[in-house]
Amino acid sequence: MTSMTGTAARAMAGFGNTSLGRAFGSWLGKIAGGFLILLVLVAIFAPWITPFDYAAQDLMNGNAPPGWPHLLGTDQFGRDVLSRVIYGARTSLSVSATAIAISIAVGMTLGAAAGYFGGLFERAVMTVVDLTWSFPDILIALIFVAIIGPGLTSTTFAIAIAYLAQFTRLTRAQIVRLKRETFIEATINLGAKPRHILQYHLLPNAIAPVIVVGMLAIGDGIVLEATLGFFGLGAQPPTPSWGAMMSSGTAQLFLSPWVIIFPGVVVAVTVIAVNLFGDELIRALDIRDRIRGA
Amino acid sequence: MLEVSNLEVAFGPVAPLSGVSFALDKGETLGIVGESGSGKSLTAMSVMGLLPLSGGRITAGSIVFDGQELTTLSEPAYRRLRGGRIGLITQNPMTSLDPLQKIGPQVDKVAVLHLGMTAREARARTVEILGTLRIPEPALICERYPHQMSGGMKQRIVIAMALAADPDVLVADEPTTALDVTVQAQIIRLLDDLVKERDLSLVLITHDMSVVAQTCDKVVVMYAGRAIEHGPVGAIFGAPQHPYTQALIGCIPKGLGQDEQLTGIPGTVPTVLNYPKGCPFHPRCPRAQGICATDRPAHVTQGDSAVACHFPGERA
């Protein structure tokens, strides 16, 4: 028993010393981080915690206001709003996270290559990147969806493309900065191969800001997914997503505003939590200047 | 003209400066020397009344300028002194000027503010002062931006700004540290000439003992936020009493061709957060004994000089 608590205490102390642990240090970090963990758990265990089947229609009970048994009311087809919000978390979180993961993977590769090799290649990449950078994310996503058509897959890729520029710029800025550091120059002079330098020296040092910005971008991705969904270009019925729910709700805006209000509140709270926690992470890692410099 | 006694400065609970005293007469140059982090710049900021900018405040002691107590002076009254009667020359000329404004207006402002001149009169004065500082084509320079000029040139502009309202005292905080070696000598000579021509009082903050030896009348040696020895340059350089002062003087190269062994000082300068108890220098001092680690030495006055050491005296 004592050894158990000792181990646990040590584990906790170890966690407290990591950057992630320090981000949980302030009460804002605790609340935001706790909410995000809860949200992910809810999304994972959705089938076991939803009070109703998210797709079950009950036309007799349409547009019911929040109350019992439908805590957050029902939509025009009598579907339980709470259950749909919970399932929507699955769609929204996974679409946004997948999209940002793709975006980071491609963006880091492009940015690292541009920053490391420089020259004409860097110019070409950065011209395209700066171009997309100045376009609003919703426009880029709309162009993309215009080409490959609506749906969750195209939404995922649209989000990935919309934020690609951000990660490319950030990674390149890190690499360019690191390349000037003495230890990298020394490694180059020792005759290390570019691949080795990138893999073992540059990328590991550049990754922290990219991860944090990536986390913040998941918040933006959720908003973008919701917006596309709202335009009817994202998740197609009956798949619940926060945006799609609000889209179908607009027709009944005055009759059953809760269909729109609750998913929106969840989106807003989630994105605020992501931002607050990201801010705490930036403070814990002390990388604000590196992020702003990009 | 300027008398500082027992000055103590605090940033929250930390007191990076305590027990600093010196006096400066008209036409005199006072050198404040010490390693980085010894509290030289803080002393300058205290005299300028600019400590609140960085969150510090004066907790004890007094600063008397021309019979006027400065530590209790109101901000508007202090503003009339700043730039008007006390001019500041800062460390890094590269970043001391507003990059978005032309040189002329930046210098003009001082005369407009303190001498009540019109813009036109102020410009004429600026051109004249730039001329006396040996800046070629002063009227043209007024129309240039800071980034178009070299470091030495910018430092002359900063000096011109400090001089524009005909002050009584100049505070120069390491005015040459950021400059090329050749330019350093020019700027020091320029300051020296100004003191003589205009009968100015100059507080010259530096970490270079040889500059002090060449240009100053008096010197204050600072270590870990304390003035450990002060007095006339002749006395201090002739017979330094504090082991730290002796070590600093030992660091000055005597010149080419001399077969000499330059001495360094073992150990490192303590930071504000770990100032040693007792005499701050005792961990690095060859003479240190038990009392040095426990009791803070008081200033012992000897003629015009004073030293804070339990075992003062010339090198054994």
Place this chain on the structure above:
Amino acid sequence: MLLRYIFFRALMLIPVSISISVVIFMIVHLLPGDPIDNLIRVGSSPDDRAALITKYGLDQPLVVQYFKWIGAMFQGDFGEAIVLRRPVADLIAQNLPYSLTLGGLAFAFSSIVGIILGTISATTRSTLVEQVVRGFILLGSTVPGFWLALLMILFFAVQLQWFPVSGAKGWDSLVLPVLTIGFGGVALVARVTRVALLDARREDFVTLLHAKGLPARAILTGHLMPHAMLPVVTILALRIGWILGGAVTVEFVFGRPGLGSLLIRALGQRDYPVVQGCLLMLALAVMLGTLIGDVAQAAMDPRIREAKK
């Protein structure tokens, strides 16, 4: 000096415009199916089809097609809307003024209120005021625009009935859309202003300004604000596009005419000539925005003016 800068900066827009127009041109060709089917309404006569094929040279290589297409654009011929059965140019001409009014007002609102709020939060000594402004900044930069628009409608238009629910008749129909777009814009501008002011205050030259005896207020207005405005102008210029992007969603929700709602509707109806026309106009606006921003910055900062591009 400034003129020279503007000239070279404008020159740099040429390759950018070409690449954008290529992307927009390619939309019709990347879509599944024959491009002609994406450009003409179902059930058109073979004669109509033939006419369109010759007009765009759809039987010729892509490069030739592109030049024919862009050439027509330059002559104000944006093609024919499939669903609305009118020249796209007419549709754009009809909708553009609405977008410009909304965008312009939202832009002015965001800049003015944002700069004021940012300055307050950076200079106030009251932590309460600072916290409130910071909270507002966080809310404004995270809440989805379309949802805010819906809430505005529910509260101000339905509950309080202060403003019309939708449409574009009269000035009062502009209030809610401008507020909605402005909310995010204000938050963004305020955040950048705040950070820039705090940064500027740490600059070395500020010490010397105090040492010259300048009053704090004069230092703020004469030196700190101009410095802080450099990044603010950059962001504002970059975000001209974002404000237009915001307009896309907000126009749609408020049922206002405008490029945004035209674009969304065309996307839903797969009316590709209209999609192309709208995207081209929006892209043009974004590019002009960045150009204006860069020029404004060069006008303010001599270091940029002289930097060799």
